[in-house]
Amino acid sequence: MxxxxxxxxxxxxxxxxxxxxxxxxxxxxxxxxxxxxxxxxxxxxxxxxxxxxxxxxxxxxxxxxxxxxxxxxxxxMGYIPESPILYEELTLREHINMTAMAYGLTPEEVEERKGPLLRRFRLDDKEDTFPSHFSKGMKQKVMLICAFIVEPxxxxxxxxxxxxxxxxxxxxxxxxxxxxxxxxxxxxxxxxxxxxxxxxxxxxxxxxxxxxxxxxxxxxxxxxxxxxxxxxxxxxxxxxxxxxxx
The missing domain is CATH 3.40.50.300 (P-loop containing nucleotide triphosphate hydrolases)
Structure with a gap:
């Protein structure tokens, strides 16, 4: 189980x-x-x-x-809360990298997994953007990307x-x-x-x-x-x- x-x-x-x-x-x-x-x-x-x-x-x-x-x-486990919880001083790329560090992913695993997720949620041109420039829906997509990149x-x-x-x-x-x-x-x-x-x-x-x-x-x-x-x-x-x- x-x-x-x-x-x-x-x-x-x-x-x-x-x-x-x-x-x-x-x-x-x-x-x-x-x-x-x-x-x-x-x-x-x-x-x-x-x-x-x-x-x-x-x-x-x-x-x-x-x-x-x-x-x-x-x-x-990977957890996605109802309301997005992001760090305003970190870009999308930095959120992904922080999550990867927490779960022990290698840089190679991050590069392999993040591209399809970014494209799926249409954020592949937003990696260097800060959360203050994201709508609520985009912030939710950041949470989804960070959870699914872990593959728990x-x-x-x-x-x-x-x-x-x-x-x-x-x-x-x-x-x-x-x-x-x-x-x-x-x-x-x-x-x-x-x-x-x-x-x-x-x-x-x-x-x-x-x-x-x-x-x-x-x-x-x-x-x-x-x-x-x-x-x-x-x-x-x-x-x-x-x-x-x-």
Whole structure:
């Protein structure tokens, strides 16, 4: 397993936000993490990243726990947050090189990998540009390039389509499918369910801090009795109400 979460309970204080959550991600899967605003998706992601300490339960990435070896644990992951986090004093080229140093990539690996990514996101003429000259969508593309250049076993992406134009969304989807075909895995939080339905292999649905469903769309249709239902239909039936966007 790439990611194993066993009976995870946790949150930001003594009062837990998520309760007894368990799920696994295998190699070569794109998993949609779905839930209402405040359901516990971001809290779950922060625990996986090691930014929060669990109250109970265990998380393993490539069979490693963060307690046993924090560097080995995090080296297998690439993270793309909902809002871009960039250093205003560093150019795009310097962001790429800083990421490469953090993950131990060689200069040869950087040169081989960055060209296709820069061209895919139409930033190949912006390597010496500072973030102050980028739109929000361009800043998001910088984050994507820095994550995908690492080629980790597990990508964790929080609301990946926010700020991206239609071409950027399509480029990201193509890249995620390409990475899946190389046996890498993606855990993605999103509220754009119609888009997620096109390419996710499986969905984990969280409601009020608890996992309420885990399965493929056909499995979720069978669970809800909605033969032929869309992911939106299934989601609303499972959560018992109107879907609130995040």
């Amino acid at each position: 790439v990611l194993e979460i066993n009976q995870l309970t946790g949150g930001y204080s003594k009062e837990p936000v998520i309760h007894d959550i368990s799920f696994n991600i295998k190699s070569g899967e794109i998993i949609g993490l779905i839930g209402l605003n405040g359901a516990g998706k971001s809290t779950t992601i922060k625990h996986i990243l090691g930014l929060l300490r669990p109250h109970a339960g265990e998380i393993k990435v490539m069979d490693k726990t963060i307690e046993a070896d924090v560097e080995a644990y995090r080296r297998h 076993e597990l990508y964790i992406i929080d609301e990946p389509f926010l700020g991206l134009d239609p071409l950027g969304i399509e480029s990201l989807i193509e890249l995620m499918i390409s990475e899946r075909d190389k046996n890498r895995s993606i855990l993605m939080s999103t509220h754009i369910l119609a888009t997620a339905e096109r390419y996710c292999d499986r969905y984990i649905i969280i409601d009020q801090g608890r996992k309420i469903a885990d399965g493929t769309l056909p499995e979720l249709r069978e669970l809800t009795g909605l033969a032929g239902g869309t992911l939106d239909d299934v989601y609303i039936k499972l959560t018992g109400g109107i879907r609130h966007e995040q």
